[in-house]
Amino acid sequence: MSSPPVGxxxxxxxxxxxxxxxxxxxxxxxxxVFPEFFQIDFRNGRxxxxxxxxxxxxxxxxxxxxxxxxxxxxKGIDLSVGAVMAIAGAxxxxxxxxxxxxxxxxxxALAAGGLCGLWNGFLVAVLxxxxxxxxxxxxxxxxxxxxxxxxxxxxTFDNPGLIHLxxxxxxxxxxxxxxxxxxxxxxxxxxxxxxxxMLIEAIGINERSSRLAGIxxxxxxxxxxxxxxxxxxxxxxxxxxxxKGADANNAGLWLELDxxxxxxxxxNSLLGGRFSIIASLIGALIIQSVNSVILLSGLPPEFNLxxxxxxxxxxxxxxxxxxxxxxxxxxxxxxxxxxEPPHSTQEEAAR
Amino acid sequence: xxxxTTLLASVIAxxxxxxxxxxxxxxxxxxxxxxxxxxxxxxxxxxxAEKRGITLKFADAQQKQENQIKALRSFIAQGVDAILIAPxxxxxxxxxxxxxxxxxxxxxxxxxxxxxxxxxxxTAVTSDLVHEGKVAGEWLVSEMxxxxxxxxxxxxxxxSSPAIDRKAGFEQGIAGHDNLQIVRSQTGDFTRAQGKxxxxxxxxxEGGENxxxxxxxxxxxxxxxIQAIKEAGLKPGExxxxxAIDAVPDAHKAIADGEMNATIELTPNMAGxxxxxLEAYLADGTExxxxxxxxxxxxxxxxxxxxxxxxxxxxxx
Numbered sequence: 001m002s003s004p005p006v007g008x009x010x011x012x013x014x015x016x017x018x019x020x021x022x023x024x025x026x027x028x029x030x031x032x033v034f035p036e037f038f039q040i041d042f043r044n045g046r047x048x049x050x051x052x053x054x055x056x057x058x059x060x061x062x063x064x065x066x067x068x069x070x071x072x073x074x075k076g077i078d079l080s081v082g083a084v085m086a087i088a089g090a091x092x093x094x095x096x097x098x099x100x101x102x103x104x105x106x107x108x109a110l111a112a113g114g115l116c117g118l119w120n121g122f123l124v125a126v127l128x129x130x131x132x133x134x135x136x137x138x139x140x141x142x143x144x145x146x147x148x149x150x151x152x153x154x155x156t157f158d159n160p161g162l163i164h165l166x167x168x169x170x171x172x173x174x175x176x177x178x179x180x181x182x183x184x185x186x187x188x189x190x191x192x193x194x195x196x197x198m199l200i201e202a203i204g205i206n207e208r209s210s211r212l213a214g215i216x217x218x219x220x221x222x223x224x225x226x227x228x229x230x231x232x233x234x235x236x237x238x239x240x241x242x243x244k245g246a247d248a249n250n251a252g253l254w255l256e257l258d259x260x261x262x263x264x265x266x267x268n269s270l271l272g273g274r275f276s277i278i279a280s281l282i283g284a285l286i287i288q289s290v291n292s293v294i295l296l297s298g299l300p301p302e303f304n305l306x307x308x309x310x311x312x313x314x315x316x317x318x319x320x321x322x323x324x325x326x327x328x329x330x331x332x333x334x335x336x337x338x339x340e341p342p343h344s345t346q347e348e349a350a351r
Numbered sequence: 352x353x354x355x356t357t358l359l360a361s362v363i364a365x366x367x368x369x370x371x372x373x374x375x376x377x378x379x380x381x382x383x384x385x386x387x388x389x390x391x392x393x394x395x396x397x398x399x400a401e402k403r404g405i406t407l408k409f410a411d412a413q414q415k416q417e418n419q420i421k422a423l424r425s426f427i428a429q430g431v432d433a434i435l436i437a438p439x440x441x442x443x444x445x446x447x448x449x450x451x452x453x454x455x456x457x458x459x460x461x462x463x464x465x466x467x468x469x470x471x472x473x474t475a476v477t478s479d480l481v482h483e484g485k486v487a488g489e490w491l492v493s494e495m496x497x498x499x500x501x502x503x504x505x506x507x508x509x510x511s512s513p514a515i516d517r518k519a520g521f522e523q524g525i526a527g528h529d530n531l532q533i534v535r536s537q538t539g540d541f542t543r544a545q546g547k548x549x550x551x552x553x554x555x556x557e558g559g560e561n562x563x564x565x566x567x568x569x570x571x572x573x574x575x576x577i578q579a580i581k582e583a584g585l586k587p588g589e590x591x592x593x594x595a596i597d598a599v600p601d602a603h604k605a606i607a608d609g610e611m612n613a614t615i616e617l618t619p620n621m622a623g624x625x626x627x628x629l630e631a632y633l634a635d636g637t638e639x640x641x642x643x644x645x646x647x648x649x650x651x652x653x654x655x656x657x658x659x660x661x662x663x664x665x666x667x668x
Binding site for chain 2: 298
C-alpha cells in the first residue's frame with residue numbers, strides 16, 4: 001500500500017462529526033420541550049439537572065455498547081447482554097444479602113458476567129455457531145438463571161458500598177457516569193494504543209484471511225465476547241445498585257436492542273470491520289436524549305414508542321449511504337463550476 | 352321399582368355430602384410465577400387449602416395456556432372435586448370448561464376472568480381494578496381536605512388493563528374536586544427502575560416543590576420514585592404524599608418508615624373466598640354469585656405496618 005492507512009487520531013473528529021451533530025439536534029429538541037434543560041444545580045450534595053440525568057441514565061447502554069462495538073466489529077452480535085445484566089445484578093445482590101462485602105459481590109458479579117461471555121465466545125469461536133443463534137441461547141435462558149438466583153422475587157439489599165455504585169456520587173458526580181467514562185477510556189486506549197483494535201477489525205473484514213495472516217482469531221473472538229460479558233455485568237451491578245434491589249424479571253430487559261442501536265447510530269457496520277467506540281458512546285447518549293425528550297414533553301405515554309421510532313428512523317435515514325451520497329454530491333456540485341480546470345486544458349490543447 | 356329409584360336418587364344426592372365428609376381434593380392451575388404477587392397467591396392458596404384440610408393438587412403452567420389446558424384435563428381425569436384456575440389469557444377455554452362441566456366438576460376462576468359462557472364456571476374471584484384506583488383517589492381527597500394539590504401519576508405498562516383501570520378509577524375518585532389536578536402522567540412500566548427514572552424527570556420538569564402528591568399504579572414504581580425524591584433532597588411522604596396500589600411488603604416497610612402514605616391491597620388471598628364458595632356449593636348446592644369481589648383494603652400509617660411487613664415478607668413476594 002502506497003498511502004498509509006488513515007489512523008484513528010487525525011480522522012476521529014471527522015468520523016464522529018455526524019453523531020455529534022445528531023446529538024446536538026437531540027439536545028436542542030430537549031431544550032425545545034423544556035427550556036431549562038441545560039440548567040445544572042448542586043443540590044443535596046450532588047449535581048442535579050437533566051443533562052446529568054442523560055449521562056447517568058445512559059450509563060447501562062453506554063457500558064453495554066462498549067463491549068457490543070467490539071463484538072460487532074468482528075461481524076458478531078451479542079443478544080445476551082440484557083440477560084447477563086440480570087444475572088450479574090442477582091449475583092451481586094445475593095452476595096451482599098448473604099453478608100459478603102460489596103467488593104466481593106462486585107467481583108462475583110463480574111465473574112458471572114465473564115463466565116457468560118466465555119460461554120458465548122466458546123459457542124461462537126470454537127463450535128462455530130452463528131453469533132446471533134449462539135447468544136440467543138443465553139438471552140432466553142439467562143433471565144431464568146437470574147430468577148433462580150433471586151428465587152423469583154426482587155432481592156433488596158442495604159449495603160451502602162454496593163448502593164454507592166449505582167446511586168452514589170463522587171465529588172457530586174453520580175458514580176455510574178464515572179464508571180462508564182473510565183471503562184470507555186480504558187477499552188479505547190487498550191484497543192487503539194495496541195494492535196488489538198486492528199486485529200479485531202481484520203477478523204470482522206475477513207476472518208479466514210486474518211487467520212492465514214497469523215492472527216489467533218479464536219482467542220480474540222472469545223476475548224471480545226468476554227469483554228462484552230464483563231461490560232454487561234458492570235451495567236447489571238449499576239442497575240441493581242440504583243434501585244437497591246435485583247429485579248430479575250426487568251433488569252436490562254430489551255437493553256441489548258438499545259445497545260445494538262447505539263452501535264448502529266454510532267455509524268458502525270453490522271457487517272464488521274472498522275469501529276469507533278467513541279461514536280457508539282455518542283450513539284448511546286443520543287438514545288438517552290431521545291428518551292429524555294419523551295419524558296420531558298409531557299405527552300401521554302401512548303406516544304412514547306411512536307416518538308422514539310420516528311426520531312430513530314430520522315437518525316438512521318440521515319446516516320444511510322444514499323442520503324450520504326446525495327449530500328456528498330450536493331457539496332461536490334457547489335464549488336465545481338468555478339475552477340473548471342479540465343475544460344480549460346482541453347480547450348488549450350485544442351488550440 | 353319406584354322405591355328403588357328414590358333410594359338411588361337419594362344416594363346420588365347424598366354423594367357430595369359424603370365427599371365433603373371425606374377429604375376434598377381440589378386442583379389448582381396457576382399461571383406461573385411471573386411476579387412476586389403471583390408467588391404470594393400460590394403460597395396463600397396452599398395455606399388456605401391446608402387450613403381447611405383440603406388436598407391441593409398444584410400445577411404450574413409456566414405462562415402457557417396449553418399447559419393449563421393439559422393440567423385441567425389431568426384434573427378431570429383424576430376426578431378431583433373442584434378446580435381452581437388463574438387463566439393466563441381470556442380466550443380459548445370453552446372446550447376444556449365444557450369437559451369439566453360434563454364431568455360435573457365445578458370450576459372457579461381466580462384473579463382473572465375468561466371470555467366464555469358464564470354457565471361454564473361456578474364463579475370468578477377477582478379484585479376490581481377500577482375500584483382500587485378509586486380508593487386511592489378518595490384517600491387523597493380526604494387527605495388534602497380541600498387544599499390545592501398538583502399530582503403526578505406513574506402509570507403501569509401502557510395499554511395493560513391494570514394501567515387503564517387504575518387510571519380511570521383514580522380519576523373517578525378525585526372527580527369533582529378542582530383542588531386536585533393531575534399535572535403529569537407517564538408510564539413507569541410497573542418496575543422500580545423505570546419508576547425512579549420517570550420520577551426524576553417529573554421532579555425536574557415540574558420542580559420538586561410544585562409536586563404535592565404521587566399516585567403510582569403499583570408499589571414497585573412508588574418504591575423507585577421514593578429513591579428519586581430522596582436524591583432530589585426532598586422528603587418522600589412529607590414533601591410529596593405517595594399513594595400506590597398492591598400492598599407488597601416493601602410498601603408496608605416504606606409506610607412504617609414514613610416514606611410513603613398509603614397503599615391499597617390487591618389481596619393474594621383469592622383462594623379463601625373461592626374455597627368458601629366451593630365448600631358451600633359442594634355441601635348443599637348453594638350457588639354463589641357469578642363474581643366475588645375481593646376487598647381493596649386501604650393501608651395507611653395508622654396500621655401496624657411493621658407487623659404486616661413481617662407477616663407478608665415470607666409469602667414469596
